[in-house]
Amino acid sequence: MKKKSVIIDCDPGQDDAIAILLALASGEEIDLLGITTVAGNVPLALTESNARRICELAKRTDVKVYAGASRPLMRKLVTAEWIHGKSGLDGANLPDPTMPLQDQHAVDFIIDTCLAADDKSITICPIGPMTNVALAFMKEPAVIPKIAQIVCMGGAVKEYGNTTPAAEFNIYEDPQAAKIVLDAGIDFVMMPLDVTHKALVTVDRLKRLKDLNSPVGDVCDGMLDYFNRFDMTKYGFEGGPLHDPCTIAYLIDPTLFSGRKVHLDIEVISELTMGKTVADWWNVNDKEPNAFVCNDLNVEGFFDLLTERLGRLR
Numbered sequence: 641m642k643k644k645s646v647i648i649d650c651d652p653g654q655d656d657a658i659a660i661l662l663a664l665a666s667g668e669e670i671d672l673l674g675i676t677t678v679a680g681n682v683p684l685a686l687t688e689s690n691a692r693r694i695c696e697l698a699k700r701t702d703v704k705v706y707a708g709a710s711r712p713l714m715r716k717l718v719t720a721e722w723i724h725g726k727s728g729l730d731g732a733n734l735p736d737p738t739m740p741l742q743d744q745h746a747v748d749f750i751i752d753t754c755l756a757a758d759d760k761s762i763t764i765c766p767i768g769p770m771t772n773v774a775l776a777f778m779k780e781p782a783v784i785p786k787i788a789q790i791v792c793m794g795g796a797v798k799e800y801g802n803t804t805p806a807a808e809f810n811i812y813e814d815p816q817a818a819k820i821v822l823d824a825g826i827d828f829v830m831m832p833l834d835v836t837h838k839a840l841v842t843v844d845r846l847k848r849l850k851d852l853n854s855p856v857g858d859v860c861d862g863m864l865d866y867f868n869r870f871d872m873t874k875y876g877f878e879g880g881p882l883h884d885p886c887t888i889a890y891l892i893d894p895t896l897f898s899g900r901k902v903h904l905d906i907e908v909i910s911e912l913t914m915g916k917t918v919a920d921w922w923n924v925n926d927k928e929p930n931a932f933v934c935n936d937l938n939v940e941g942f943f944d945l946l947t948e949r950l951g952r953l954r
Contacts, residue, residue: 644763644788644891645671647750649708650884651680651768652690653724654731654867658946659767659884660691661856662892664698665949669892673753673762674704676746680768680813681720682728684710687768690729692737697859698953701739708746708772712814720809723870731866732859750776754783763891766792766821767884769810774817777824787826791887794818795832795906795917797933807915808833811906815915819906828931830904831886832917835897835934839886839942841868841879848947856953882946889942890934892949896941899934903927 648663650656663670675695677687688707695703711717724730742749750772754762764787766773773790776783794810801807811818822828841864850861868880890897903925907916919933 641669643669643671645673645757645761646763646765646891647673647676647753649676649678649764649766649768649770649772650691651678651682651687652694653681653728653768653884654863655882655884656681656767657690657694657729657732657863658860658882659888660694661698661860661953662885662888662946662949664695664700664703665952666888666892670888672703674706674749676706676708676749676772678708678746678768678772679710679717680810681724683717683719684708686728688741689737690727692739692741693729693734696737696739697734697856704742706742706744706746706749709775712769712771713774713816715814718813723867725866729863731862731864733862734859746772747775747779751780751783754786755780757786759785760788762787763789763791765887765891766790767887769813770817770821771814774820777820784824784826789827789829790821791829791890793831793836793884793887795830797832797834797917797919797921797935799833799837801916802833804914806913808917811917812915815906815908819908822904822906822931828904829890830917830931830933831883831890832933835937836881836883836886838937838939839882840877841882843879845879845943848943849950852947852951854951854954856950860950885946886937889945893945896938896945897934898936899932901929901932903929904931904933
């Protein structure tokens with residue numbers, strides 16, 4: 641399997657943090673070109689700081705972190721401190737980062753990195769609102785042919801939304817940006833709530849991370865113990881869902897996931913259903929498929945991969 645050149649665009653967030661750690665522990669499959677941050681789960685000042693905290697936890701201060709958009713393209717910023725805590729990483733108790741934030745804007749980093757690459761050689765993983773990626777596409781459309789694949793976390797197909805009855809948080813936060821990215825015509829893979837709600841951090845799976853007996857394992861245990869509480873209380877789940885790491889696991893081993901190539905669209909007009917991801921699962925509109933939408937995963941295989949990889953970070 642050829643190593644993928646990857647940009648992670650994120651808004652950490654405990655599950656973003658686990659996704660970053662999984663990528664940092666998977667150098668055989670992933671060449672992490674940089675981490676770009678966006679306002680989402682918490683404001684931008686916290687997401688860029690949290691990304692650096694996680695890199696330092698993994699002893700990867702060589703990874704460059706770039707701050708991007710502080711608000712969605714056309715809507716007011718909506719954050720999710722009620723899930724992630726005031727810091728976005730409540731439960732982690734990590735010190736302030738000492739590694740520098742890069743001076744370059746995240747959008748310009750995406751543009752420059754893509755323009756310097758071969759065609760269809762970059763994979764972008766948006767695991768927060770897609771504002772930075774959409775801005776890069778609008779500012780310099782020449783980046784689009786350079787991108788091999790977009791693998792995003794977002795949306796809900798047969799599942800109900802988790803931010804409104806119709807919409808999942810990342811897409812709802814900036815639906816216009818998500819539609820720009822989807823409509824760019826790049827190979828598009830979406831990890832909606834339909835699949836991520838199956839990747840639950842149960843008590844036993846959390847114990848496996850704690851039993852790594854490492855600083856990374858201890859931080860993951862603290863973060864996810866905090867993160868679990870919301871979904872266990874709100875929805876009666878057996879644990880919190882690891883939404884964002886599904887994208888990185890897909891890059892490492894796509895056979896862990898199953899889904900269907902469908903025509904996908906995103907609602908950007910109706911306030912009632914704003915941000916709804918509409919997947920034509922049965923091809924009733926007879927439109928050309930434009931996205932691979934995942935709806936199932938090998939849960940035990942996913943957690944085996946995650947635990948083994950996080951155990952590499954010492």
